[in-house]
Each structure stands twice: as C-alpha cells, then as structure tokens.
Amino acid sequence: MAKDKKVAGPEARLPKGFRDIRAAELSATRAMLDTIRRVYETYGFEELETPAIEYTDALGKFLPDQDRPNEGVFSFTDDDEQWLSLRYDLTAPLARFVAENYQSLPKPFRRYATGTVYRNEKPGPGRFRQFTQFDADTVGTESLAADAEICMLAADTLEALGIARGDYVIKVNNRKLLDGLLESVGVNLSDHVARLAVLRSLDKLDKFSREDVALLLGPGRKDESGDFTKGAGLGEKQIAVLLDFVMQPKLSRSERDAIVRTAGFEPVDAFGDGLAELDQIGELVEKAGYGADRIRIDFSVVRGLEYYTGPVFEAELTFEVKDEQGNKVRFGSVGGGGRYDGLVERFLGQKVPATGFSIGVSRLQAALGVLKGSAAADVAPQGPVVVLIMDKGELPRYQKMAQMLRSAGIRAEMYLGTSGMKAQMKYADRRGAPCVVIQGSDERAKGEVQIKDLIEGAKAAAAIADNKEWKESRPAQVSVKEEDLVATVREIIARHGGAD
RNA sequence: GCCGCCUUAGCUCAGUUGGUUAGAGCGCUAGAUUGUGGAUCUAGAGGUCUCCCGUUCAAUUCGGGAAGGCGGUACCA
Numbered sequence: 414m415a416k417d418k419k420v421a422g423p424e425a426r427l428p429k430g431f432r433d434i435r436a437a438e439l440s441a442t443r444a445m446l447d448t449i450r451r452v453y454e455t456y457g458f459e460e461l462e463t464p465a466i467e468y469t470d471a472l473g474k475f476l477p478d479q480d481r482p483n484e485g486v487f488s489f490t491d492d493d494e495q496w497l498s499l500r501y502d503l504t505a506p507l508a509r510f511v512a513e514n515y516q517s518l519p520k521p522f523r524r525y526a527t528g529t530v531y532r533n534e535k536p537g538p539g540r541f542r543q544f545t546q547f548d549a550d551t552v553g554t555e556s557l558a559a560d561a562e563i564c565m566l567a568a569d570t571l572e573a574l575g576i577a578r579g580d581y582v583i584k585v586n587n588r589k590l591l592d593g594l595l596e597s598v599g600v601n602l603s604d605h606v607a608r609l610a611v612l613r614s615l616d617k618l619d620k621f622s623r624e625d626v627a628l629l630l631g632p633g634r635k636d637e638s639g640d641f642t643k644g645a646g647l648g649e650k651q652i653a654v655l656l657d658f659v660m661q662p663k664l665s666r667s668e669r670d671a672i673v674r675t676a677g678f679e680p681v682d683a684f685g686d687g688l689a690e691l692d693q694i695g696e697l698v699e700k701a702g703y704g705a706d707r708i709r710i711d712f713s714v715v716r717g718l719e720y721y722t723g724p725v726f727e728a729e730l731t732f733e734v735k736d737e738q739g740n741k742v743r744f745g746s747v748g749g750g751g752r753y754d755g756l757v758e759r760f761l762g763q764k765v766p767a768t769g770f771s772i773g774v775s776r777l778q779a780a781l782g783v784l785k786g787s788a789a790a791d792v793a794p795q796g797p798v799v800v801l802i803m804d805k806g807e808l809p810r811y812q813k814m815a816q817m818l819r820s821a822g823i824r825a826e827m828y829l830g831t832s833g834m835k836a837q838m839k840y841a842d843r844r845g846a847p848c849v850v851i852q853g854s855d856e857r858a859k860g861e862v863q864i865k866d867l868i869e870g871a872k873a874a875a876a877i878a879d880n881k882e883w884k885e886s887r888p889a890q891v892s893v894k895e896e897d898l899v900a901t902v903r904e905i906i907a908r909h910g911g912a913d
Numbered sequence: 914g915c916c917g918c919c920u921u922a923g924c925u926c927a928g929u930u931g932g933u934u935a936g937a938g939c940g941c942u943a944g945a946u947u948g949u950g951g952a953u954c955u956a957g958a959g960g961u962c963u964c965c966c967g968u969u970c971a972a973u974u975c976g977g978g979a980a981g982g983c984g985g986u987a988c989c990a
Contacts, residue, residue, distance in 0.1 A: 429981090429982095472990085473990080474990065483990075484988095485988080485989070485990070486990085501989090501990065502990075504990095505990085532989070532990090534988075534989060535914085535987095535988085535989095537984090538983090538984090540989090613987095613988090634986095635986095636916080636985055636986045636987090637916095637917090637984095637985060637986085638915085638916040638917045638918095638984080638985045638986065639916055639917075639985095640915055640916040640917085640985075640986055640987085641915090641916090641986095642915095642986065642987065643987095717989075717990055719990040720990070801948090801949090803948065833947090833948085834948050834949060835946090835948090835949070835950080836950095837949090837950090838949050838950040839950055840950085841950065842950040842951085843950085846950095849949085849950085851948075851949075853948055854948095855948090863948095863949095865949075865950090867950065870949090870950075870951085871950075871951065873951095874950085874951045874952075875951075875952090877951085877952080878952060878953080879952085879953090880945090880946075880951090880952070880953070881946080883949090883951075883952080884946070884949065887949070890949080
C-alpha cells in the first residue's frame with residue numbers, strides 16, 4: 414500500500430528553509446505587524462509596497478565579472494532572457510523606487526515597508542530562506558538627526574512590542590570610524606579581502622572570546638568540530654590595539670586617541686570624523702531622553718558589509734532563556750540598519766544619502782514566544798460556532814441558523830461533513846468552537862434549539878469521571894426558543910471574552 | 914561550502930552480539946454509548962527498520978556511497 418502511494422506521485426514535502434504557518438502563529442504575527450506599523454506611523458513614515466521580484470541588476474547582485482547572479486539570491490530568467498531575482502531585503506528595492514521616482518517625491522522621503530524577503534542560504538535554527546522584515550528609512554538627508562531618530566524608533570518599537578527596557582539594547586557604531594581605525598593601524602583598505610576579514614572577525618566579539626577573535630585576526634582558529642578558519646594575518650600589536658579599542662566603548666575622546674597612539678600608530682582623519690559623528694548621535698538621543706539603557710555606542714558592531722557608509726545600528730535582545738534541554742538560548746540581533754549614502758547614487762549618478770532600520774519580524778516573534786512562554790505567544794484563535802446536522806433532510810434549516818448568526822456578526826458554520834453526531838462534536842472541539850447549536854426532531858417540534866457551551870462543558874467534565882453521568886447531565890447545555898438563538902450564543906461568546 | 918553526529922510507526926523513542934511473526938508510549942480510527950467533544954475500557958489501522966551498492970547461506974543490524982536531519986564553522990549583500 415505504502416509502496417503504491419510512493420510510486421503514485423511526488424512526495425509531499427516542504428522545501429528546506431521554508432515553513433507553513435498556521436492560524437495561531439499568523440494571528441500573533443498580525444498583532445506584531447499592527448503594533449510596529451502604529452509606531453512607524455506615529456513617526457510620520459508613509460507606507461510603500463514594492464514587488465517581491467526585481468531585475469537582478471537593480472539589486473546589484475551579479476557576481477563580479479560574470480553575468481550570473483550572486484549565489485544567495487533566488488534568481489531566474491524571464492521570456493526576454495533578463496535576470497530576475499527575489500528581493501533579499503527591502504532596502505535595495507527602496508533605492509530603485511526612489512531613483513525611479515526621484516522628481517516627484519518629497520525630500521527627505523520617509524517610508525516604511527513590510528514584506529517577505531528571500532535568501533538562498535543554509536537555514537538554521539530561527540533562520541529561514543523566507544522571512545518577514547519591517548523597515549523604516551529616511552532618504553535624502555545627510556543629517557545625523559535622521560540616524561538618531563531611527564535609533565529612537567527602534568527602541569520605541571521594541572518596547573511597544575512588550576520587550577521591557579533593559580531586555581534589549583540598540584547598539585550604534587560607525588563604519589567611517591572602523592575603517593579609520595583599520596587604516597590607522599596599517600590595514601590597507603583598498604585590499605578588500607583583508608579589510609573584510611578584519612571587520613568580520615571584529616563582528617564576532619559577541620559570539621567568541623577575545624582570545625578566539627585574536628586568533629581570527631591573526632593566524633586563524635580551529636572550531637570545535639576541528640574545522641580550521643583562516644585568519645586575517647595581522648600582527649600582535651595591531652590586534653591588541655583593535656581589540657583594546659573596540660572592547661572599551663566608554664572611553665573619553667582623548668583616551669580613544671591614546672590607545673591608538675601609544676601603540677605607535679597615527680590616527681587618520683576618518684577615525685576622528687567617525688568618532689565625531691557617533692558623539693553627535695549619542696548627544697541627540699541622550700537629549701531626547703534615550704539613555705545608555707536603550708541606545709548605546711558599541712564599537713564591535715559591524716553589520717552587513719556591502720553598502721553601509723556611516724552609522725550602523727543593531728537591535729539586540731539581552732535576556733537569556735533556557736530551552737527545553739536547559740541550554741542557554743541567546744537571540745542576539747533582531748534588527749539592524751545604518752546609513753547607505755551610495756545606494757541611490759548607483760542609479761541616479763547624484764548623491765542621495767539615506768539611512769534606515771529593519772526589524773526581523775520572524776526572528777523577533779520566535780524570541781517573544783520564548784520570552785512569554787510559547788503557550789501564551791501562539792494562542793489558538795477561537796473557532797466559529799458550529800451548527801450540527803442532526804437530520805440530513807433539514808439542511809436548509811441548519812444553514813439558515815448559521816446565516817442568522819453571521820448576520821449578527823458571529824462567525825458560524827454549518828457542519829459540512831457527513832459523519833455522525835459524535836464526530837461532529839469532535840470536529841467542533843478541534844476547531845475551537847465556543848459552542849455548538851443542536852436541533853434534532855424533538856427540539857424542532859418544540860421550536861427550540863439546544864446550545865452547548867463547549868468551553869464551560871470542558872471545565873464541568875473535569876469533575877465527572879463516569880461517562881454515563883457525564884452524558885446524562887449534559888453539562889453547560891441549555892435549551893432555548895429558536896428566536897433566542899442569536900442572543901444566547903452571543904452571551905456565551907461574550908462570557909469567554911471572544912467578542913472580537 | 915567545510916567538520917562532526919544522527920536517520921526504526923504520524924510523533925517521541927526501545928530493540929535485534931547478523932537468523933522465522935520488529936516493539937512501547939503518545940496520537941489516529943472504531944466500538945462500549947443507534948442524539949453529545951472530556952475520562953475509562955476494548956479492538957483496529959499504520960513500518961520496503963531513509964535509499965543504493967557490497968560482504969554473507971541470510972543484512973534493519975556489518976562495510977562503502979548517497980540523500981535527509983541536527984550541531985559547529987564559513988558566508989549572510
């Protein structure tokens with residue numbers, strides 16, 4: 414039998430890294446999106462929707478020196494043999510939109526957008542190949558006030574989602590500063606490979622110890638499976654300065670310079686510029702009332718490597734939770750962003766500075782689920798009232814009852830299967846129905862209906878062990894006149910707080 | 914991509930030092946109860962023991978390879 418099934422057709426299976434999402438989780442997601450939207454709108458951002466597919470060159474993701482798109486993006490060709498790709502974030506499409514509509518947009522242009530994005534990468538726990546982001550961006554100003562505001566928006570949003578102050582932090586750094594620091598200690602910035610190797614190593618400070626990161630910056634490191642990661646090849650003195658600097662964000666301005674100088678290096682201009690920008694953002698948010706418990710300078714934040722040009726932000730959850738096995742789970746980054754002054758310029762040829770922030774909704778939702786206890790996070794929504802079929806010859810009557818309930822704004826359905834009453838009760842139970850409507854020939858003759866409160870019934874049942882008694886007592890079941898059907902059902906739903 | 918571990922029922926897992934009919938719990942279906950979801954009891958369905966190749970009289974068990982999963986690491990625009 415099973416054999417026949419197998420050869421009869423394709424195997425029903427979900428592509429790796431993708432998920433089916435059911436009603437309970439979807440309603441939690443929708444609530445989150447509504448909350449985020451509300452916060453973004455109070456900041457004055459306007460909504461924009463762009464398609465899930467863009468021309469690959471608009472995303473800027475062709476492999477260098479090949480006419481094939483970057484691995485990592487899902488791509489295909491259309492009938493005209495043009496490369497198309499699924500968007501991998503919401504920022505590149507925004508840049509395309511702004512460039513295409515530049516004349517008609519108010520500047521600065523401030524928009525928010527939400528949608529699913531796609532990445533053709535190895536999935537991991539909490540990491541999928543399709544996930545939802547929620548972005549806000551300000552395009553067309555180089556004012557650092559825009560960056561400061563983005564950080565405040567991020568903090569406000571996380572708190573609106575129920576994350577307590579202290580359970581998260583918005584970390585801020587500056588790419589100019591990092592590049593300036595590297596240049597100051599003698600890293601050749603035009604050597605792209607070397608620069609990325611160093612930045613990536615520094616980015617791992619939240620994951621690895623100082624010693625391990627030092628190995629990555631220097632000769633390389635062996636991971637616990639025995640695999641070897643090639644290092645950036647820096648000298649001990651360079652490594653010491655980088656780590657000393659990056660790991661101590663609270664230093665004063667002169668102390669910062671001193672770390673670089675005492676090792677015999679001369680700070681370059683970009684280093685000072687980056688520091689000045691950071692200080693300015695720090696002052697802006699602080700004067701707006703956002704202290705270091707919410708927004709904090711952290712020199713180890715690197716973020717994505719391709720297009721950021723100035724300040725970068727990262728939203729991190731700081732609480733620790735244990736999973737079922739008792740292992741510590743850290744959620745880390747649930748959002749990030751930064752300034753990308755070159756993205757629109759790619760299309761327009763003129764400089765259009767921009768800054769923005771993106772929340773990883775799917776990841777944040779997973780984290781919130783653990784924070785609040787998964788039971789509370791995914792509450793199954795209440796199902797519809799189910800009208801049972803006691804007499805197949807009376808379908809129109811039952812359909813009419815369902816219709817009356819619907820007209821009164823109550824979600825209701827007539828049982829559409831063909832099984833007996835027991836199976837129908839089971840069905841109603843599984844759907845999460847608050848109550849069922851029963852009318853057999855006896856009730857019909859009297860112009861009545863039986864209404865059984867399933868939620869109350871389940872409670873009553875707990876006290877009754879004997880099946881016969883349970884059946885005969887018919888807990889939480891009332892008989893009412895047909896014309897009182899709607900009122901009685903409404904009362905039951907209201908009692909269970911399901912009047913939404 | 915690289916490294917390590919894993920794969921037996923829908924789920925969680927026993928088990929077979931290579932030998933007739935491979936088990937449990939949970940779940941599912943049905944009956945006890947011809948009009949009542951729970952609980953209890955009874956019965957039933959459900960497995961090419963992931964796949965392919967090899968060793969062997971004999972492989973779910975041993976060897977090799979593949980696929981899938983988990984974890985680490987790399988990448989993550």
